[in-house]
Amino acid sequence: MSEFFKAELKDRFLEYALERSDYFQIYTLYDEFLKPNYSLEYVQKLVREILDYDSTLLDVMGGNGLDIFMLASTSGTEDFLEEGGFMNLYVREEEKWDTFLGQLSGMPKLTKEEKKQIKKAAPDLKREKLMLMGLISAVAVSxxxxxxxxxxxxxxxxxxxxxxxxxxxxxxxxxQYILENQKLQLDLREAQHILDSIQE
Incomplete structure (x- = not known):
């Protein structure tokens, strides 16, 4: 699961805890949000990540052999969500990375004079492209x-x-023509002779 969706789920867990006025089992989060696709252990992992970030965001009670069995919201839960929650933290982290990667790219911004020089050079480039296309066409036709x-x-x-x-x-x-002609005449005479004999 991506960090974006993990941040979204953590915020939803906190919102769910805030909506409830009592303690609820961690299994309830599993039923509400992740039951068909993920395990209860994954829900526990996300709750641990919430508590690792700030242990005052949720009130936790252990039981049934589990460290995290019952959960409830605290006064810090609402304040944290109003500030944007984990999604806000994720967005800020992404913005930091974008800024950092932008600085690493080493592409300094062009001054106005440099932009003007590039625009002046552009017609020459167009003419060169046109000449190159003409040359390629001539070679192809040849x-x-x-x-x-x-x-x-x-x-x-x-x-x-x-x-x-x-x-x-x-x-x-x-x-060859004469031989074939003679043969056909001979065949014709024989056929005529047979016809004459049949008629008599």
Missing amino acids: FLFTLISIFNETLLKPEYVPADEFERRMEQLRE
């Missing part, structure tokens, strides 16, 4: 055209066939 030209030369340009090779291939196709 690279793209190089890739396209390599692609065109290797894959898209047709292969030229020498004239004698072309003539030889054409002659082969003609011979």
